[in-house]
Amino acid sequence: MTDRKQDNGKRVVVIGGGVIGCLTALYLHRLGASPVILEKGSAGHEASWAGAGILCPIHPWLYQDSFTHLIEDSLALYPELSNMLLEMTGISVQWRTTGLLIPFFEDDRIHHHDNALAWSERFGWPVERLDTAQTQAHEPTISAQVQGALLWPEVGQVRNPRLLAAARKALEICGVPIREQAEVTGLNENAQGEVISVTLANGETIAADAVLLAAGSWSGELGSKIGVSLPVEPVKGQIVLLKDKPGRVNHIIKHDDAYMVPRVDGHILVGASMERVGFKSGTTAAVINQLLEATYRITPGLKDAQIVQQWMGFRPGSPDGMPYLGPVEGHPGLWVASGHYRNGVALAPGTADLMSRWIMGEAPHFDLSDFRVNRPAIDKAKVGFPVV
Numbered sequence: 001m002t003d004r005k006q007d008n009g010k011r012v013v014v015i016g017g018g019v020i021g022c023l024t025a026l027y028l029h030r031l032g033a034s035p036v037i038l039e040k041g042s043a044g045h046e047a048s049w050a051g052a053g054i055l056c057p058i059h060p061w062l063y064q065d066s067f068t069h070l071i072e073d074s075l076a077l078y079p080e081l082s083n084m085l086l087e088m089t090g091i092s093v094q095w096r097t098t099g100l101l102i103p104f105f106e107d108d109r110i111h112h113h114d115n116a117l118a119w120s121e122r123f124g125w126p127v128e129r130l131d132t133a134q135t136q137a138h139e140p141t142i143s144a145q146v147q148g149a150l151l152w153p154e155v156g157q158v159r160n161p162r163l164l165a166a167a168r169k170a171l172e173i174c175g176v177p178i179r180e181q182a183e184v185t186g187l188n189e190n191a192q193g194e195v196i197s198v199t200l201a202n203g204e205t206i207a208a209d210a211v212l213l214a215a216g217s218w219s220g221e222l223g224s225k226i227g228v229s230l231p232v233e234p235v236k237g238q239i240v241l242l243k244d245k246p247g248r249v250n251h252i253i254k255h256d257d258a259y260m261v262p263r264v265d266g267h268i269l270v271g272a273s274m275e276r277v278g279f280k281s282g283t284t285a286a287v288i289n290q291l292l293e294a295t296y297r298i299t300p301g302l303k304d305a306q307i308v309q310q311w312m313g314f315r316p317g318s319p320d321g322m323p324y325l326g327p328v329e330g331h332p333g334l335w336v337a338s339g340h341y342r343n344g345v346a347l348a349p350g351t352a353d354l355m356s357r358w359i360m361g362e363a364p365h366f367d368l369s370d371f372r373v374n375r376p377a378i379d380k381a382k383v384g385f386p387v388v
């Protein structure tokens with residue numbers, strides 16, 4: 001044993017240095033715990049780096065209502081989080097409100113209009129109905145075929161790499177250890193079935209008062225080592241980055257096969273594929289071309305935009321698209337925050353706040369049974385899980 005429990009606070013081993021692990025560790029530190037992050041590669045370089053940073057579920061009306069409550073709690077924390085990170089680290093996560101626009105075309109494959117309006121009314125999310133002329137006035141590059149749109153003016157976005165860089169710097173300032181190239185290969189239980197330590201690939205054992213499994217798409221594999229069933233699978237997403245003059249796209253635009261996220265400097269992030277190909281990494285010409293074709297159909301005015309970069313990441317996909325949150329029944333000491341699928345950045349501050357308090361002994365203030373680890377699985381197709 002090369003690492004000992006510390007005396008000055010609950011020792012929490014956080015497995016995974018993505019946005020969920022990093023922010024939860026930061027919030028745990030604020031509550032007086034002594035977290036340590038164990039990361040198999042480099043912290044903040046998997047899904048959390050790759051994501052588009054849209055701070056709203058893609059189609060929230062497809063999920064259970066409890067999911068919207070979780071999202072709302074999380075989004076409410078973004079202003080405070082981004083200010084705290086800016087003050088501590090000097091890094092702006094570029095949290096800003098650009099609004100989300102869903103345009104409608106005659107040949108739409110999925111008709112979201114009525115469900116979207118009903119959901120917005122039920123939860124009090126401001127939404128505007130735009131006709132063709134108004135849509136074109138909002139988005140000058142959009143197709144002449146557009147038949148109107150719905151606009152949620154209060155939807156925001158962040159830049160993921162900045163969020164991760166800021167979280168990392170804040171952790172360093174707080175003295176929270178981030179151990180990289182430290183792959184956890186085992187979860188160890190005592191005779192009572194309590195999880196009391198983890199083992200690393202190099203054979204080292206690290207003791208813990210609590211272990212948080214926040215290993216994104218890899219969480220299921222680790223859980224299975226002690227018989228915990230966590231059906232999280234990677235759903236690969238490819239993204240292509242365009243560059244045009246600032247103002248060519250003003251809102252996040254989402255349609256059937258692509259979304260566009262405008263950055264303040266004229267970059268436009270186009271995403272994202274949904275692929276069930278296991279952990280097969282790398283971008284492919286076929287998928288990037290599909291994304292571009294979809295983009296040019298929605299916003300032909302972007303045909304001249306420069307293609308700057310492309311990348312991919314593995315979304316941690318739970319069957320119902322909702323995260324697993326909380327203690328693991330039958331394995332005291334083990335906690336899970338994983339399976340955030342397409343919404344982990346939006347859900348990150350809420351997850352971190354909730355999980356840190358819960359691990360430190362404060363019961364959650366609303367019913368989280370829809371997010372429990374052993375909930376029944378539902379039909380994946382409902383939340384847009386791609387058919388293999």
Ligand SMILES: Cc1cc2nc3c(=O)[nH]c(=O)nc-3n(C[C@H](O)[C@H](O)[C@H](O)COP(=O)(O)OP(=O)(O)OC[C@H]3O[C@@H](n4cnc5c(N)ncnc54)[C@H](O)[C@@H]3O)c2cc1C
Nearest residue numbers: 016018040048051052053054184216237313343344345346
């Ligand atoms: C293309 C794309 C677009 C997206 N767009 C959005 C969006 O617009 N808005 C939004 O809210 N969400 C979006 N998401 C989803 C979001 O990025 C994820 O839900 C979120 O990043 C998950 O965070 P995480 O920390 O659970 O996982 P990750 O970021 O994958 O982090 C998990 C970490 O655990 C580490 N790890 C794994 N196994 C081990 C082990 N055995 N030992 C130690 N470390 C381990 C990994 O190396 C990794 O660093 C998108 C995702 C993708 C891929």
